[in-house]
Amino acid sequence: MHPRSRPLLLLAALLVCAPDAAHGQEAASGRDGTDAQDEASVQVEDGEVVALVGGIVRTAVGAEIRGGTVLLRDGRIAAVGKDVVVPAGARSIDCRGKIITPGLIDADSWLGLDPADTSARLPGAETRASDGFDRWDARLRTARQEGVTALVLGGNREQIVGGLASVVATSGAEPISADGPLVLNLSRRSAAGGLQGAARAESVRSTLESARYRRTTLERWQRDVAEYESARLKDGPTAEERLLLPPELLERMRLWTPSQRAAWREATYKSMGRAKRYKKPKKPASPPKSLSSDPGADAIDAVLGTKDAPATRACFVRAALDGDVAATLELANEYGLDVTIAGGAGLRDHAPALKKSGARVVVTELADTRSARGTPSARRPTGLVATLVTSGLKPAIGTGGAGASRFIRLIASREIGAGLTRAAALRAVTIWAAEAAGVGATTGSLEVGKRADVVVWTVSPFSAESRAEHVFVGGREVTDADE
């Protein structure tokens, strides 16, 4: 700091200045061992080119490629195939006998969110799940170890309008999509939610109805404003003014609002002793404030679709029961919603209607876990995912929980035991999950140009004994696969 500081150190002999022991954290033995992985769990190796060579490549979209290579560059998948040339200088990983899959995605998760955050009231629908995502959550590390590279954060699960879902990377990098589908909770998950079944559907309807009303009101107002504006432009400087006033002032006047102009004229002419009243053009009434500037309402507005203008934002609807699914389909039809329906047994009987409507589905009531409670023991739907696949749907699998996200591979694996094919199971936790959350073009499969979210497994990820040997999230290897 200063040369003068040295004497202090000498004087401080009494206090024997503490060693400049570099320990930002405590280092000690036993259980207390350093927790380095906890801190720097993600190794950053930018710009590196990685070649995963000679593995069994399951792309989740096409056929399996045996002895295939996946090339990762700049965080993207640069090539997939049998005859990929590994560029010089690339880091080559021998994957012979190993299985290469896209990173797994939990299609409905709360991992990284404070449990309280998933049930609290919201100020508005624009509330984004990613704002609450704690990328320092210790469970994310296990999620990466278990090959999970992305999570669909399903927003609030209690309120009828649950904010915007987000898709986040388990590496904790920037969200893959912060501004995702609008979450609507038709099914009640706990006593905290207030309304039940039909009442909730009715509440969603009135939300959408007021959004529609707001839209028409705003459109009308916008028309009025346009008329006013054109009237105002017509209401230019008078001939007298043109004659008398300097051109700069005339130019500026053009930008004035009619009321400003009228006020100016009144004052100016008065001072000139010519108190002449000027007609103020009628200004259109402002729409109520709640209608004009409400980001929450804007978020809901975007989900409304018409024949000419389809919805610009999808809806993520939790509809567990039969009736909820039916209500959702009805609402989707009525308001032009683009829906992803997340639920359980209720989906089964509506499979054909779902197929017809083009809705995407997420099966969330499979986990049989503490946080996904609500399905009594014997009622846990078995074989539901397989049934939906048979019906031509592309069901994604979500845990509907927090910690269970880490073990999505084992939860999906149970569906194989219940009749799902392995290929479909992989899709259900990769590409279909991405599509359900609207990021199917970005991630979810091993295709050139997509995010490099890739996992190398010792054996099939659906085996309990499998280990993820290499996990890449956004092209960066997370090195905490093994402790």
Next chain:
Amino acid sequence: MPTSRALAAVVLAALVAAPVLADDAADGVEFVRLGRLHVGDGTVEHNVVVAIDDGRFVSVGRDAPPAGANVRDLSQHVGCPGFIDAVTQLGLDGGAAETSEALTPDVRAADAFDGHSKDLAAATAAGTTCVGLSPSPSNVAAGRGAVAVQGADGRWELLERNGPPVFAFVPPALSAGRVPSTVAGARALLGAAFEGRRWRTPGESDPPVRDAALDMLAALRDGPALVHADSAAAARVAVETIGGRGLTPTLVGLRRGHIDPVALAALETPCIITALDPEDSVALLELPGRLARAGVDVTLSSGSPARHPNSLRLAMALAVARGLPTSHAVPAVTGRAARALGVADRIGRVAEGLRADLVVFDGEPWEPSTRIVLVVAGGRIVCAPSETDR
């Protein structure tokens, strides 16, 4: 496979399939050829033929069955003893917590047993042919457990009315407002009770009438006991108290056992880890593996009825994924569970003389992706999902 179909399968099996394995063969012996057999004690046999007669295994070996014998060829498949869910309340109607007093050794799980419970049917479809029924750990001496099995006729029946006594060194047995409120108090209370006396304060006099509950506890001398404890510290006190009495304790619960697995292992007492769940911390999910590798007998239990009986297999998968050696996986839900319940001489292994409870899979039992091909209980097929599905 839908649950409804599973139920149908059970019914069907009882009505239709049962005779296939029944006494109509000439000598009454039924043979099953298996590609691989987990015996239930940690060993694996390949290409074995299991002979079943009169509801029991009569032989397990390589010898080819006699010509013309009734042989079911499952040589592409993997068999193991029927699963035993060691600590459950499946089929216990009306709850299992009797919290009016701290010492209720005379409460019997068997008295609340309902063999027609739907939950039990679901358990069968999930490969579980035997359940250990326990009163809730809401009292220090909670009562007596019972053992129920899937009967050959499709309904469940009691195998052992007088199961192991159940003790609890956990909340809610110990909580503010209950006597006792600490583990130390539980030791004092039980210690006195084993000597047939009340736990009293100096100056208090003994009641004039003898207490039946105390007599019952004082009469306990040996045999298995189930002891609920959550941490290694509580487990130590529990083992000292119960083991000191001459009973053979098995620890149950241990959801905080991962904090000090070394101390837990040092107790050299078998452990039943209940209700492993994907939501659990990795440290807890790794506990079965750590204990097993330290030489402790580990049993897994589903946590039913709060959770689906099928979660027993998920628990196995989670434990294997997090370090339980596969050689321990099957014993953890069969042979060791039987031992904890004191019925190892009757069920829990595929061995001569034991009850013929057998589950056949199209892969390894701990893999959640494998399917159940056949469930045999008491020598009869009680569930054959793949057949009815096909």
Next chain:
Amino acid sequence: MSARRFGMVALAGLVGAVVAPSAAHAEDFVLQAGTVVTADGDVLVDGGSVFVSGGVVKEIKPGLVNPWGAEVRSHGDAWLLPGMVEAHSQGGLERANETAPNTPFVSVLDGLDPLSPYFENLLRDGVTTVFVVPGDATLIGGQGLVLKPIGRTAEEMIVRRGAGLKIALSPRSGTSRMAQLAELRRSLRGARTAEGRQVVDDPDATARSPRAEALTALLAGTLPAVMACNEPVDVANALRVMEEFGLSGFLSLGTAARRALPEIAKRGVPCVLAADLEPVESNPETGREVRRFLAKECVDAGVPLVIQANEASPYGMRSLWYQAAVAVSQGLTREQALRGVTVNPARLLGVDERVGSITAGKDANLVVWTGDPLDPASWVDHVYIEGELVYERAKDRKLKRLLDGISLGRPGDDD
């Protein structure tokens, strides 16, 4: 029975209050001490002399000298330090927060108790400047003031008005982090558009609302934001909002937020460390527990160290001097630690022109310690604020009462 005891304490408090401002006028004088630590970097080990005139430090010279010919106040073996600066406190407030979530218009000015023992105790611990600000229980909690702990009215105590608006990003009960953030964005956007409208379109608009006024000042950068962040995710959100809306200000961190120190360093936003400098973190996944050393981590991350006192600690002992000593034990140099309770917090609060070091031109906020301030055996003997002697230990009857108890040196009651 407890009434008796509370009575005693109340009496003691009354006696103690007399210690408060001795009304001596600011005169010219020279303060001499065996060791002078200016906290700006200079340490005079062979004695130093500080010339004070008009409540301001005029000149500092090494050695026990008096070229100014002024009255000499000499403390031969003592240590002279600048008054310490407490960067974040709710002291002197009866309750730290309104119950409504969004109260930018309230100010601690209206809730401050100048006679609170809190301020008296600050003097005993050598603290002469304190930032009092509403607590973290509401989204927008209100405005804080930088104060000196001496005066009969809040106005007398003020060093800087408009020193900060408390914004707490961690969810209060019943709401969520995301909701909190959405609500904050709404408020700020509302204030921004309101402001825009006023300039452009609405000449007839009536007087601004106080709510808008505070937020407008915040958006204009004249009122700093004090963003309370418990968790690292709150830090990420705070930095994002500050960037989105161009806010200036600083962060007040909870213990867990230390994980975001690298991000804080990257953005160059100042922050106050959590009061607990050695929190224990446990990993829910592995059960592993690790104690963290915040001061060390802060300096290692390249963030200027600002320490606050730990009022919540057992026995209320963690005063600033103690906290600085803890920082040294974590491996910091003594200078780094002392700067963390003097110049750095002064800069953070925007009052470094006046306080935080013994520098010519700054307020004469001087504290005479009996010895090294980082040794618990040392005591604060004299405190000067703006050149006035405001505390003398020898006259501190409340302290004497605390030390000797009700016996006040009498022998045991049996004799």
Next chain:
Amino acid sequence: MRRATRLVGLIGALSCAAALTAALTPSHSDAAERERQSLVFTGVTVLDGLGGVDEDATVSVSDGRLRLAPVGDARTVDVDGAFLAPGFVEANGRLGYVSQEAEITRELTAWIDARDLADPTARAFREAALEGTTTVVLAPGPRNLVSGLSQAFHAWTRAGRAEPIADAPKSLHAAISRSPSIGNFPPRRGPTTSIYARRPTTRMGVVWLLRQVFLSAKGVQKATNDADLAPYRDVLDGRRPLRVDCHRLQDVNATLRLADEAGMNVVLDGAEEAYLRRDDLAKRGVPVVLGPFPDVRTGIGVDFTDTALRNATMLHEAGVTVALSAGTSGARWLREQGMFAVRYGLSRDDALAAMTSVPADLCGLTDRGRIVDGAAADVVLWSGHPLLPTSRMLMVVVDGEVVFDRTGFVRKEAQ
């Protein structure tokens, strides 16, 4: 039952013996090996815990014992300016309980062992060791009239938990204060689940019931359940010390009165107002275990006592045997207690003795709490004097094993 387990798992046990070490102990086996080696501290300043200071001394640790000479084949620890002191001994440990401090559903629980109330893996034990406390004598809390027996623990071991010290004497803990009677109501007829249905209900009743049980044990009064009185006889016969939790002067007086009547020796715990009777305590040779310090800002201690911060100093000066304890606030704060005892007038050496050899002797651990040849190897290496907040623990040795080691960092930094 163990035999049964072994029979069944014979093969498993054999094959798993190696796996046990691999799976359950820290994987760095060479590190574990090193820990078992002997240690030699050279060039350290040794504070022996008995009041002595030896600069530039050599102390060895070998086979769990201390030697005041170097031993062969040992790891040498040589840190410039470091201090070696005995590990602190917390004589009234009140930490790490699973749920409650006592089995409060009975008022007299003389057989309850503090060991059964504790969770040895509790963070508080580790925290204590990290702050230099190597021995915690866990005492059941004062909510019961007689709450049970103490248990001495090694505060932390390499196994990741506190371990009970084998064969450590146990004292019986009683309370004469407000806490045993607060909230109680007399048991009525019929069963009740309320834990408050118990005696006593007043402060008078507390002493009455305690007197009753001790006089019964003595045979002065008629006894009912003779076997239950054994623990009290142990006290009367001098086989066990009686520790009495008392705070106000009136409780101290009552305790001494009862001790006279029953003819027994007592140790006072807490004793915030004991300074008022210090000469008498000194004359009778009644030791006190003080602590924790009251709120330094108000002087209010446990049970609304009106204490003196110089309590320890006054007692010590009067000749009373004084040990310091952090009591209910947790042994992590014992070091801080020592620092503040120094602040309030105790010499550093006396304060250190009051945290090491004095409490060890009071608890019958006469080979701990001191650095003398042959003593148990509970020592802590500090970067400076252990009673300065600027010092940092560098190494903790418990029973001859290195439990925490930060010396590596020091060396790395020095290079």
